Amino acid sequence: MKITISGLKADIGSIGGHITPSKALINEVENFIQKNGAQLIIDSYISHTGDDIAILCTHEKGVSNEKIHKLAWDAFLAGTEVAKKQGLYGAGQDLLKDAFSGNIKGMGPAVAEIEFEERPNEPFVFFAADKTDPGAYNLPFYLAFADPMYCAGLMLSPKMSEGFTFRIIDVNYVEKDKIIDLHSPEELYDIAALLRDNERYVIESIYSRSTGNQSLAISTTRLHNIAGKYTGKDDPIALVRVQGEFPATGEILAPFQIGHLVAGFMRGSHTGPLMPCKLKATISYFDGPPIVTGAAFSIKEGKLTEPADVFDHPFWDYVRAKISEKATEIRRQGFSGAAMLPYNELEYGGIVDKLNKLEKKFKIRE
Numbered sequence: 149m150k151i152t153i154s155g156l157k158a159d160i161g162s163i164g165g166h167i168t169p170s171k172a173l174i175n176e177v178e179n180f181i182q183k184n185g186a187q188l189i190i191d192s193y194i195s196h197t198g199d200d201i202a203i204l205c206t207h208e209k210g211v212s213n214e215k216i217h218k219l220a221w222d223a224f225l226a227g228t229e230v231a232k233k234q235g236l237y238g239a240g241q242d243l244l245k246d247a248f249s250g251n252i253k254g255m256g257p258a259v260a261e262i263e264f265e266e267r268p269n270e271p272f273v274f275f276a277a278d279k280t281d282p283g284a285y286n287l288p289f290y291l292a293f294a295d296p297m298y299c300a301g302l303m304l305s306p307k308m309s310e311g312f313t314f315r316i317i318d319v320n321y322v323e324k325d326k327i328i329d330l331h332s333p334e335e336l337y338d339i340a341a342l343l344r345d346n347e348r349y350v351i352e353s354i355y356s357r358s359t360g361n362q363s364l365a366i367s368t369t370r371l372h373n374i375a376g377k378y379t380g381k382d383d384p385i386a387l388v389r390v391q392g393e394f395p396a397t398g399e400i401l402a403p404f405q406i407g408h409l410v411a412g413f414m415r416g417s418h419t420g421p422l423m424p425c426k427l428k429a430t431i432s433y434f435d436g437p438p439i440v441t442g443a444a445f446s447i448k449e450g451k452l453t454e455p456a457d458v459f460d461h462p463f464w465d466y467v468r469a470k471i472s473e474k475a476t477e478i479r480r481q482g483f484s485g486a487a488m489l490p491y492n493e494l495e496y497g498g499i500v501d502k503l504n505k506l507e508k509k510f511k512i513r514e
């Protein structure tokens with residue numbers, strides 16, 4: 149049976165700043181999908197990570213399906229009305245276009261979708277990150293799919309030993325999708341050379357070379373490329389099919405213990421460690437730290453089980469404590485150097501105006 153999992157996520161308003169959506173807002177989106185999606189989708193799961201609401205749904209309509217995307221867009225619009233009524237901050241923040249135009253991609257919300265022939269048992273993990281951008285997934289998924297130091301299956305599983313194909317997108321090229329396919333292990337160094345630049349080259353998808361099947365899909369929206377200015381961070385989602393020909397769930401999770409430094413944090417303009425959090429995590433310290441949550445599911449004929457919270461385990465309390473130290477450590481240097489993003493990534497237009505004004509006051513010494 150060919151099934152599609154679609155993840156669609158947007159920030160449409162939140163309580164007390166960029167912390168968390170309200171219950172009324174989440175309920176509205178949930179009710180909207182239940183009422184209007186009955187004929188279209190098999191199953192759905194509505195969640196929030198930080199201030200972002202995600203619609204996860206299963207169906208038989210394939211990826212980039214106009215009806216599925218419209219359903220999500222309309223649900224986000226309905227939610228925005230509730231956000232406005234409640235006076236939530238940033239109501240409709242990620243809905244950057246006025247009218248739906250066939251595909252939600254390029255309109256603000258994040259989208260990650262995979263279509264596949266369902267295996268007899270079909271486990272997958274849905275990741276959602278807040279206060280960061282799609283490049284935040286480069287390192288953990290590079291390590292999980294290409295490095296035997298993190299993924300034992302690359303040595304131990306014959307199917308995985310053939311390696312994986314990484315499809316990488318240049319997110320700075322905005323006219324069309326500019327992509328490249330590179331194969332691990334032969335092209336590992338080329339993959340690394342691109343993925344070191346989290347703000348430009350982003351993993352879009354990963355495929356098993358033994359079966360050709362897709363394991364991973366990541367949303368690659370960069371909002372400032374759509375809006376031409378800062379409207380909020382591009383808080384990315386990812387879908388990962390696991391086990392069998394793909395890495396085990398635990399191998400996918402392993403690199404998240406690093407708490408590597410990513411772009412985002414306060415005003416989308418800083419560097420901070422990515423903290424793996426429990427489902428429904430909110431946002432706090434310095435509008436951060438950047439967070440990622442993971443909901444694992446099994447699926448049968450498109451029907452979802454309840455989610456299992458992959459970062460709800462005593463081990464991750466230890467990791468979170470260490471990452472908190474890392475977050476406070478980099479925050480100690482405030483705006484200086486590596487703590488704040490380089491000029492061309494600074495998300496607030498204000499500093500550009502400021503520097504332009506100062507430029508005129510500079511004098512050349514004779």
Ligand code: 13P
Pocket residue numbers: 391396397398
């Ligand atoms: P089981 O033998 O319990 O299925 O575990 C295998 C595995 O994939 C562990 O990562």
Ligand code: 13P
Pocket residue numbers: 159166198199238241278279379380381382383413414415416435
């Ligand atoms: P969001 O993109 O999650 O709304 O965060 C925006 C921000 O500026 C936080 O300081």
Ligand code: MG
Pocket residue numbers: 159162165166199238241380
């Ligand atoms: Mg927000």
Ligand code: MG
Pocket residue numbers: 159166198199200278279381383
């Ligand atoms: Mg957000």
